[in-house]
Amino acid sequence: MVIKPHDAIVRQRGDIAGMYAQDKGGSAVAGAILLAEGGYNLLKNPKGTWQALKSVFSSEKGFTVNPTKFDYFFGKVTSGSEHNITRSAQNLKDLTTLGVKTEAQLTKVFSNALESGIVMSTKTSQYGTTVTKSINVGNNGALNVSFFYKGGNMSSTPSVTTIIPKIAR
Incomplete structure (x- = not known):
């Protein structure tokens, strides 16, 4: 719900x-x-339940985030594929460079991306449509955020699926 x-x-x-x-x-x-x-x-399990509730209530703009995604975004993945462990650590480094250090800050970036981000791509599959938007984050770069619309229903509440930090060099 x-x-x-x-x-x-x-x-x-x-x-x-x-x-x-x-x-x-x-x-x-x-x-x-x-x-x-x-x-x-x-x-x-107060922490796990609270994180799940935060993901549902996280946005006044209307999106959801699976609570385990925050572990991936903030470098907390320590088991599984080597690719995911490495990528999680890189996400932490890049988000820190962008000045994003908390779930609340990242959720605000997601809200900004959904509301005013520049559409970078739209891809549709048999499962739904993914819209990737880019939003500037401070003076150090941008964040590409992918929003998934199940079944391609663009009026439904999207889920954040992927982030790609872009660091200004």
Whole structure:
């Protein structure tokens, strides 16, 4: 479930359980049970659950980011393919050079890219459409951000899939 900014009033009223239940086609009681399960998961794994919630609520501009992507973007990948480990470390170095040091800063860059970035490419496959936009970041370069629209539905909420830092030399 992606909660858009216009749902903020509903969230402020504390009606998350009812909203969740409506989204899932059930009753508010079912939503309360599911919300309670979520609260239990939060207690078991607060950091992981908080990161997942941040990815859903991360943008007032309307995009999502898989929380594990931030590990890749900030050099925290230490297992798996050598390519991914090396690329993750390079992402950290390049983002630091651009002055982007936190998830919140990177999320703001994503918002700026989505809203006012220059379209560099658009590619469509059987799975959907990827639009890559470029946005200047400080005086040190730019960041190419790829947004994926599942099924090619350009009015849906895109997911951030890839970043390519471009450092000014």
